[in-house]
Amino acid sequence: MMSGTSLDGVDAVIMQANDSDWQVKGHVNVPFPTALRSQLYALNSSQENELDVACRAEIALTTCYANAYQRLLEAVKIKPEAIAAIGAHGQTIRHAIDAETPYTLQLLDGARLSYLTKQTVVCDFRRKDVAAGGQGAPLAPYFHQALFGHRLTGDEPMQSAAAMVNIGGISNISIFSINTENATAANFASPLGLPLGFDAGPGNALMDDWIALHQGKTYDHDGEWASQGQVLPELLARCLSDDYFSRPPPKSTGRDYFHLDWLTTYLQGNEAPVDVMRTLARLTAQSIVNALSDALPSALPGATGQLIASGGGAKNPLLLQELSHCLQSCGRQTKVTTTAVLGVDVQQVEAAGFAILASKTLSRQPIDTREMTGSASPVLLGAVYFSD
Template structure:
């Protein structure tokens, strides 16, 4: 989607901070034209990033720490909103609503009593931004028996579907998820497994880097067939859709418990990259064998080695970046949450029961008025 003049009354802001914890992406989104008209990225302060990562696992004084982190996320979101408005010359009263994802720290839709937790003080964001805020977008789907994820396939259908062919959209964030856009109009989707979360954690531990730029470190190692087979033995990969996952499962503790002795760190990184591509390729072949196109977005789409391995594993499938469809890889998810805010404000459902497993269509989110 090319950048176009905004349509009056159709402007929304989408805010996304994903499992990769690389920061906040904000877009100004014209829901009338399905076009992004502005984008801002702001990294998390290191202390906040570390705290959000720590809150993915049990710890001391969690309620207090989570509340403070939710406030910090809201303030970070408000700063991005202010930057967006200034950069695009947009007034607050021109924006119908903000669609704000929050930061997922726990996701247990099928465990315990079923819940999902995204840290964000929506009231504080509405107070600071001066714009209606639609947030907590996953909980209603979970309450209806669904996974609460992925929520982006309906948006992907709206912007990426190709007439007359089966195509798929792949988000490569901390976790990978597929949207299946069938030629007959059906839409599917599910989480595949880890995309960047394990690779990012491993290189941070061994080299102090936030991510493996272009897969360069992985390229220096060799894939361990034995470790790869052990990792692929995780029962999640064999589950049929609907399914979703997160750092609750795929974290460095999970990896550490499966490591084989004697492997060099770079060989582990090479194996993790292979895991990230194999779980996607296996899932796509199983669920959409007729796929002819795979459009990738998210930070992992900037990893040339990862993208090349996907192409190698999927002969006959054109693997390309969402940028080839006029939507840069770091803007797709934020645009999707702006779109979901539009669905809420216009009283239309945001979930797809065939994707999440929910009992039916539901209006997603809660509103904090400006």
């Protein structure tokens, strides 16, 4: 189960493993109640009495996770004893990796979730990675390879890897090996090999915040409002001048960095709101393409010929159009597609990933996060709350 930085609700999937092949057997989405969404959003920045607010929000969030579990079992008509464990990510409310004492915090009461569901729960996947010197994110490259590496093939000498982008509140990049003898680290700016990845910058977060401010909506359905505007080149350039975009990986970020106050520092005050919205869509796409081109010039597009998208942003046709535009503008003849063509709905990927990570935790298999998060060594991720 997963709730991401878009703050739209809980995605829950049932996964079945056959040898090394993982299959999604069912999926439900449980939207957050409005009050809980507001609490979680507010907790991305400091506020009065925030410890009490966070504790109460965590209980409400955990109840949402438990409800998602029950709805999922009902939807797929599976008995509880068929479940080996629940892998639950929780809700990130702070990702202060650049602080003097780096930390990341995901709300979820694993003990309560285990009690409510009568299942073993694996959660808190990120903090041990931070203890090992990593940034705790992104973890997606590992499970992207587990889910999709065997579903892709490469016929050309350089087609040894796939490039993926998950577009939630934040966008994160994955480069991972596909099933080919050519899948070696020699083709990449990666001394340790694959998979590797990093956060490119804002995904839907700024767009969601902007439309909430000006239209009273939680998101821009199909990019309909943004499509009525025009890209403002000067605003785009000012936003892209932010230091985050020029940092080399490993790097990760969150809503506590990319928020409306951040955007306000780059606005001049006379921009039409709809034009700002279109510019934010271009910012998301351009930062993704720049990140791939600058940090991994040999990995795109020669290694894949395609960029595979997942997450809520992959449902936005305008955003996919912007990605294609930015790729073409920098001379990349890279096709933009989604995980749906590989048999997994774009909304299921992250939840599926934490089922995979939970299985590794329970089998005591460390994950090599060195090229994803910058950790000093492979790490056994997650905390386990066993069922009674």
